[in-house]
Amino acid sequence: ELQGPCIFLSLSLSLFLALQLAVLRKTTVLLAVLLFGYAYFNLMVPDPTRRLAQLGLFCSLFTITMYLSPLADLIKIVRSRSTRCLSFPLTVTTFLASASWTFYGLLLDDLYIAIPNVPGI
Numbered sequence: 001e002l003q004g005p006c007i008f009l010s011l012s013l014s015l016f017l018a019l020q021l022a023v024l025r026k027t028t029v030l031l032a033v034l035l036f037g038y039a040y041f042n043l044m045v046p047d048p049t050r051r052l053a054q055l056g057l058f059c060s061l062f063t064i065t066m067y068l069s070p071l072a073d074l075i076k077i078v079r080s081r082s083t084r085c086l087s088f089p090l091t092v093t094t095f096l097a098s099a100s101w102t103f104y105g106l107l108l109d110d111l112y113i114a115i116p117n118v119p120g121i
Helices: 003-042 048-082 088-109 109-121
Strands: none
Touching: 003 048, 048 109, 088 109
């Protein structure tokens, strides 16, 4: 009589653990990339001025990639002729954040802040 619920519970628990392991693997890989970047900039680039310039370029590339990543959904939007997959609050928030950072970078005359945030506008 208890076999059905036990089997269901076992399958549910197995699925949950499998999904958690996938998330754990992705998190571990991202943490390893972060630690590698930290080690590279602190151990391989001894000159602080050069380190700052390289770190600025590295962060700029990641920021540009972040703002351009929603363009992957553009094909889906064009094919379906529907913008349902776009989140309006996220779009507005991204616009406001990138515009703020762009203006802040321009005020500081810091191209490492200003230029990467332009694609978000």
